[in-house]
Amino acid sequence: MKKYYFNKLNKIEIDKLCIRSAINYDQILEKVRPIVDEVKKEGDLALRKYTLLLDQVKLDNFLVSEKEMALGAKQLSIETKRALKVAYKNIIKFHKKQKPNSFSVETMPGIVCSRESRAIEKVGLYIPSGSAPLPSTVLMLGIPALLAGCKDVVLCTPPQLDGGVAPSILYAAGLCGITQIYKVGGAQAVAAMAYGTESVPKVYKIFGPGNQYVTAAKMLVSIDPAGAAIDMPAGPSEILVVADNDSRADFVAADLLSQAEHSPDSAVGLICISENKLDEIINEVYKQADVLSRKEVALQSVQNGFAVVAENIEIALGFANDYAPEHLLLNIDEAEKYVDKIINAGSVFLGQYACESIGDYASGTNHTLPTYGYARMYSGISVENFMKMITFQKISSTGVLNIATTVMELAQTEGLMAHRRAMEIRVDYLNSL
Structure with a gap:
C-alpha cells in the first residue's frame, strides 16, 4: 500500500486518489x-x-x-x-x-394529487x-x-x-x-x-x-x-477503513483483506489519524495475507491500494465523503457520533466489531452496493429498486376553475396552444352551465 500524508497533498493529488483503476x-x-x-x-x-x-x-x-x-x-x-x-x-x-407508503395531498381546492407504488x-x-x-x-x-x-x-x-x-x-x-x-x-x-x-x-x-x-x-x-x-453501474469491490489509535490492527487488516481477496482490481484504502497505528495495520495486512488461499490476488489488490495519515477524524471523514466508497468502516472510538457527517457511502460499518463480512452475509442490510464512486449519487439495492411510483391527479369542477388561468398562461408562454385549448374548453363548458 502506498503511504500518503494528507496535509502534504494538494487538491489534484487528493482527487487522483479518489479515481479508481480504469477499465477499458x-x-x-x-x-x-x-x-x-x-x-x-x-x-x-x-x-x-x-x-x-x-x-x-x-x-x-x-x-x-x-x-x-x-x-x-x-x-x-x-x-x-x-x-x-x-x-x-x-x-x-x-x-x-x-x-414505500402511498400518500395523497390536496394541492389547492379541487385538486388532489396522490402517489402509489407498484x-x-x-x-x-x-x-x-x-x-x-x-x-x-x-x-x-x-x-x-x-x-x-x-x-x-x-x-x-x-x-x-x-x-x-x-x-x-x-x-x-x-x-x-x-x-x-x-x-x-x-x-x-x-x-x-x-x-x-x-x-x-x-x-x-x-x-x-x-x-x-x-x-x-x-x-x-x-x-x-x-x-x-x-440496477446500477458496477465496478470492482472496494473498501475504505477509517482508523484511530484505539483500532485493533488485526481487525482492520482482516477487513481490508476481506475485500482485497475478491479480485486484483479491488479498491482497498485506509485512512488513519495515527502514523504508528497505520504502519502497524499495514504490517498486519501482509502477515495475514500469508495464510490466505487467494494470497496472490489479495496482495495485488493491496499493492494497488493506499494508506493515508490524517490529522484528525474530521479530515478523515471529509476524504471518505470525497472517495464515496462501496464499504466504509469506521473502526474508531464512538463511531456512532459521526453518522451525520457521512454523506457518500454505499454501506457504513460502525465500531470495531462491525466487520464488512457481516453486512455481506447476514446483518440484514443489502450487499449489492454502488462502486466506482457511484455512491455519490446511487444507493444500495432496496425494495424500492424493484418498484416504480405512479402519480395520480383528480380534478373537480372547482379545481378546474381554480387552476385554469395558471395552466392557460403557462401553455401560452410555451407556445403550446393545444395544451391551452384542453384547459380552456373545460372552462367554457363549466361557465355555460
Missing part, C-alpha cells in the same frame, strides 16, 4: 456486443453455442426442474441451510421496512458462480423482489461442469420463492433476460453483479429501447 470498456464491448446481438437474433441457439464455448457445458434444457431443486436442497449441509435461514430472516426483517412485473436476477457460488446474492436480490411483489422473477446463473446449478443457489432461491432458474451465465444470460429467448422470458429490469463482460452486457441492453433497465 471499449475493448470489452467489442467482445460482448456480438454475443448480445447473436442472442437477440438467434435466441436459444446462441445460448447453447456460448454455454458450450465459454462454460464447456452442453445443454439441451436451460430451465432447472423441480426435481433438480429438490435434489439440490438435499445435497446441502444442515449447517449451510441453517446459516442461509438466519441470513434470510435478518434480511427480510430489515427490508420489510423499505416498502412492483415491476418482470425482473431478472444474475447470480455469478465462477470461483464459488454466491447464495448470499440470491437472498440480497430475491428478498426485495419478493417483498416488492414482482410477478415474474427470473434467475440466471452459470452451469457447473456437470450441467447442474450449485445446491446453495437453488436452496436460497427456494427460500425466496424463485422457481424460474436458468443455467445460463455471462453476457449471454444478460442478453437472454433483456430480449427473451424460446426458453428464457424477457424481463423489464436486470439486477446483479458480475465480471466486466456481464457489466458491459448490462450497459448495452440498458441503452437499447428493446432491451431492459439495469
Whole structure:
C-alpha cells in the first residue's frame, strides 16, 4: 500500500486518489456486443453455442426442474441451510421496512394529487458462480423482489461442469420463492433476460453483479429501447477503513483483506489519524495475507491500494465523503457520533466489531452496493429498486376553475396552444352551465 500524508497533498493529488483503476470498456464491448446481438437474433441457439464455448457445458434444457431443486436442497449441509435461514430472516426483517407508503395531498381546492407504488412485473436476477457460488446474492436480490411483489422473477446463473446449478443457489432461491432458474451465465444470460429467448422470458429490469463482460452486457441492453433497465453501474469491490489509535490492527487488516481477496482490481484504502497505528495495520495486512488461499490476488489488490495519515477524524471523514466508497468502516472510538457527517457511502460499518463480512452475509442490510464512486449519487439495492411510483391527479369542477388561468398562461408562454385549448374548453363548458 502506498503511504500518503494528507496535509502534504494538494487538491489534484487528493482527487487522483479518489479515481479508481480504469477499465477499458471499449475493448470489452467489442467482445460482448456480438454475443448480445447473436442472442437477440438467434435466441436459444446462441445460448447453447456460448454455454458450450465459454462454460464447456452442453445443454439441451436451460430451465432447472423441480426435481433438480429438490435434489439440490438435499445435497446441502444442515449447517449451510441453517446459516442461509438466519441470513434470510435478518434480511427480510430489515427490508420489510423499505416498502414505500402511498400518500395523497390536496394541492389547492379541487385538486388532489396522490402517489402509489407498484412492483415491476418482470425482473431478472444474475447470480455469478465462477470461483464459488454466491447464495448470499440470491437472498440480497430475491428478498426485495419478493417483498416488492414482482410477478415474474427470473434467475440466471452459470452451469457447473456437470450441467447442474450449485445446491446453495437453488436452496436460497427456494427460500425466496424463485422457481424460474436458468443455467445460463455471462453476457449471454444478460442478453437472454433483456430480449427473451424460446426458453428464457424477457424481463423489464436486470439486477446483479458480475465480471466486466456481464457489466458491459448490462450497459448495452440498458441503452437499447428493446432491451431492459439495469440496477446500477458496477465496478470492482472496494473498501475504505477509517482508523484511530484505539483500532485493533488485526481487525482492520482482516477487513481490508476481506475485500482485497475478491479480485486484483479491488479498491482497498485506509485512512488513519495515527502514523504508528497505520504502519502497524499495514504490517498486519501482509502477515495475514500469508495464510490466505487467494494470497496472490489479495496482495495485488493491496499493492494497488493506499494508506493515508490524517490529522484528525474530521479530515478523515471529509476524504471518505470525497472517495464515496462501496464499504466504509469506521473502526474508531464512538463511531456512532459521526453518522451525520457521512454523506457518500454505499454501506457504513460502525465500531470495531462491525466487520464488512457481516453486512455481506447476514446483518440484514443489502450487499449489492454502488462502486466506482457511484455512491455519490446511487444507493444500495432496496425494495424500492424493484418498484416504480405512479402519480395520480383528480380534478373537480372547482379545481378546474381554480387552476385554469395558471395552466392557460403557462401553455401560452410555451407556445403550446393545444395544451391551452384542453384547459380552456373545460372552462367554457363549466361557465355555460
